Amino acid sequence: MDGNKPLEKLDPDFIRNTIKAVTLDIDGVIVPTGTFLRENIDGTELTVRTHKLSTEMVRMIKELKKYVWINFSSGRALLYLQNMLSDILWDRVTLTAENGNFILMNGKVEQIVEHDQRYFQKITDIRQDLKKIKEEKPDVVYGFEPKHLIVTIHTAGKIPEIVEIVKNHDKEQELYCLWTSEGYDIGPIKTNKRTALLYLTKKLKIKPEQMITTGNNLNDKEMLDFGIGVSVNPEQVSGEYAIPKKEGRLGGEILAKYLLEAFIAH
Numbered sequence: 295m296d297g298n299k300p301l302e303k304l305d306p307d308f309i310r311n312t313i314k315a316v317t318l319d320i321d322g323v324i325v326p327t328g329t330f331l332r333e334n335i336d337g338t339e340l341t342v343r344t345h346k347l348s349t350e351m352v353r354m355i356k357e358l359k360k361y362v363w364i365n366f367s368s369g370r371a372l373l374y375l376q377n378m379l380s381d382i383l384w385d386r387v388t389l390t391a392e393n394g395n396f397i398l399m400n401g402k403v404e405q406i407v408e409h410d411q412r413y414f415q416k417i418t419d420i421r422q423d424l425k426k427i428k429e430e431k432p433d434v435v436y437g438f439e440p441k442h443l444i445v446t447i448h449t450a451g452k453i454p455e456i457v458e459i460v461k462n463h464d465k466e467q468e469l470y471c472l473w474t475s476e477g478y479d480i481g482p483i484k485t486n487k488r489t490a491l492l493y494l495t496k497k498l499k500i501k502p503e504q505m506i507t508t509g510n511n512l513n514d515k516e517m518l519d520f521g522i523g524v525s526v527n528p529e530q531v532s533g534e535y536a537i538p539k540k541e542g543r544l545g546g547e548i549l550a551k552y553l554l555e556a557f558i559a560h
C-alpha cells in the first residue's frame with residue numbers, strides 16, 4: 295500500500311459522501327501524551343494526572359457528531375474515558391477501552407471477547423511479580439493503572455525485566471507486552487483495537503472503508519489498517535494518510551478541522 299499520503303489527498307467529496315464514522319485515538323491524537331502516575335509501595339494510594347480536551351476540540355467534536363458517529367479508542371480504562379470525555383457524551387458516541395476489549399455503546403457495556411479464569415489468573419500472577427520489581431525499583435517503576443482485563447504498568451523507561459516476567463508466565467504465548475512510551479501494556483493477543491472496530495462497524499451496519507481511524511502508536515497499528523487510517527506519528531506507525539508530527543500541535547485537531555470543512559463547505 296502506498297501509505298502516509300498527505301491529508302490533503304483525502305478527497306472532501308469522498309469524506310462527505312462515504313464517511314459515516316470516525317474513530318479517535320486519545321493519547322497523542324486528541325490530547326498530548328504524558329500521563330503522570332505514582333502509586334505508593336503497597337498500592338493503597340494512587341495519583342494520576344493527565345490532560346483534558348481543549349475547548350476547541352470539544353467544540354469540533356460536538357459539531358462533527360452532526361455528520362458522523364464518533365468512536366473513541368484507547369488503552370485506558372472505560373471508567374477513565376467516561377470521566378475524561380463527559381463534555382461530549384452521549385449521543386452518537388461510543389467508548390472503546392483497554393485496547394479494544396470493552397465498548398460502551400447505546401447505554402450498554404460489552405466485553406467483546408470472553409476470557410476464561412485461567413487468563414485472569416495469569417495476568418494476576420504477572421501483576422504480583424511486577425509488584426516485586428516496583429518494590430525494588432520505586433524510582434523507575436511508578437505503579438499500575440487500574441484496569442480490568444489488561445495490565446498497564448508505568449515506568450521511567452524500558453525495563454527488559456518486565457518483558458522477561460511476562461514471557462515466563464506466558465508459556466502459551468497468548469499475551470503481548472507492548473512498550474507505550476510511558477510504560478507497558480500487557481494483554482491478550484486475540485483482542486486489539488481492531489477487534490472493537492469490527493464489532494462497532496457491524497453494529498452500525500457500515501463497511502470499514504466508511505470509517506476514518508487515527509493513531510500514533512504501535513498499539514494503534516491494527517486500527518489504522520482497518521478503515522481509512524490517518525497516522526499522526528508516521529515515524530512510529532503508518533496509515534493510508536498521515537499528518538506529520540510537530541511539537542505543540544495535535545494531529546487529531548488538524549484532522550477534525552479538515553473533516554468539518556469537508557462536511558460544512560457544501
Ligand SMILES: [Mg+2]
Pocket residue numbers: 319320321322323509510511514
Ligand atoms: Mg495513542
